Amino acid sequence: MASPAIELRGVTKRFATPKGGIYTALRDLNLEVAAGEFCAVVGPTGCGKSTTLALISGLEPASTGEVRVEGNPVKGIAGGVGYVFQSDAVFPWKTVLENVAAGPRYHGAPGRDARARAREWITRVGLAGFEDRYPHQLSGGMRKRVGLAQSLINGPRILLMDEPFSALDVQTRTLMENELLSLWSSTSASVVFVTHDLEEAIALADRVVVLTAGPGTVKGTYKVDLPRPRNVAEIRFQPRFTQLYEAIWGQLRDEVLVSYERQKHAAAV
């Protein structure tokens, strides 16, 4: 059998805190994502979701354990990985066109080719006509589209997405979720989609992984056997969706409560 696209084995991640202590963000995490799979990771705030993506991308090294991408141990940032960040990460001093063309240029494409490909992607994410705008002249949803095009233009085999739509209003968000699914279906990328929104996770993913409250480890994994292609706006009304939601929420709720209690105590101290 071919090796999985992403593989985390017994991964622990510790951070040095500013006060000189050590904080364990992830503990003994095991996660496997098959090639071409859309995997959603849910968990309460602060459980280590972003940290998991940082480990897979090579932005951060694991403290112990093994992280493999396409069978190779991760040592620093590798090609073939795309990352859509939680907060805006498009470059404010570059126009939409320059932002999207950045990836190909960094990989050595001549400027003219890079711009031509960027124009294609800008059209594909529905931003045609906005090529010369600066990010501050766009809405939050449009900036997310720029971020998406910026990542996808590099043709990543692994796409990491960190709560990409959490800052958007509900309508824009549903629209973007559908667009993401249609963009993804035309690639063969494996996706790890981090979110704290269970509905979003089920609507998009082939599999939902629930993490425990920090230090994060896998609490449960659920296969989402809803048919594709899906319409995110309508899939929520299917009985199977509700069933899955109830089953996973039962697990997630406990962790959210733990995390909430902790935050309350931390605030009270």
Added chain:
Amino acid sequence: MSVRSTLPRSSVVGPNPNPPLQAAEANPIDAELTARRSRAARRRLVTIYGLRVLFAVIWLGGWELSSRMNWVDPFFVGQPTGVVARLWTWITEGTALGPLWYQAAVTMEEAVVGFIIGSILGVIFGIVLGRVELLAETLSPFIKAANAIPRVVLGSLFAIMFGLSLWGKAATAVVLVFFVVFFNAFQGVREVDRNLIANARILGADNRRLTLEIIIPSALSWILASLHISFGLAIVGAVVGELFGATAGLGQLIYNAGHTFDVNGVFAGMFLLAVLALIAEGLISALEKRLIKWRPHRVSGEIPI
């Protein structure tokens, strides 16, 4: 075809000839709001400039009056009409050191050369030390010490090293400008959004690209802000440098006036220095506007200070 080409430009590229009803209704309201907004802004601007003129009149008038009435001794504080008269003789008859434009040109040249060299060095050192942590930590006590000493005294050293040439004054300006620009560039590099760096690296940027396309543009707001302050410092450097030995320049002109108890001459020289500084400030602001056109515009009608 021929009809089309003779149409006025605005009707060719103008808005949709049949705009939806809603837009047609909304536009006059928009225009009305915009007009009211800009009227209010203009009124505010007129008020501010009026108050500025009033302030100048009270200040200069009070000064003139108190020296005329001998409430203060004009020998020590001069008087505005005297300053204007001195400027006039300088312009029409030249100064003791030669033509006035030449004095201004000499000082400006010293300041500009010092400013450019100091800023370039400051930016380079700031970016390199901001990027190479080991270097920054090694050099930090030395930089702090160098920053703590009053660097204008180096002017005397430069006068020995470079004699009466331009370089003694320019070097004094360099040491003053360098530290301000350096600290800002360094801080600017340190403050770059980590997300942007992570994004650029994931997209495939190497170190050179990261520095040129992410670090420098991001630090540019800091660097440009420091240039506003440091041109003033470059003029200070040039003038102090002239104190330690010079044959021409506005600083030299001011010292000469001081030595001959010509208080109006001192003020006239200061006035000229202020004019030079304001011109430079205008040029730097224009440069800033060009270089960071990607930043959100300020609210229109804001008073430039």
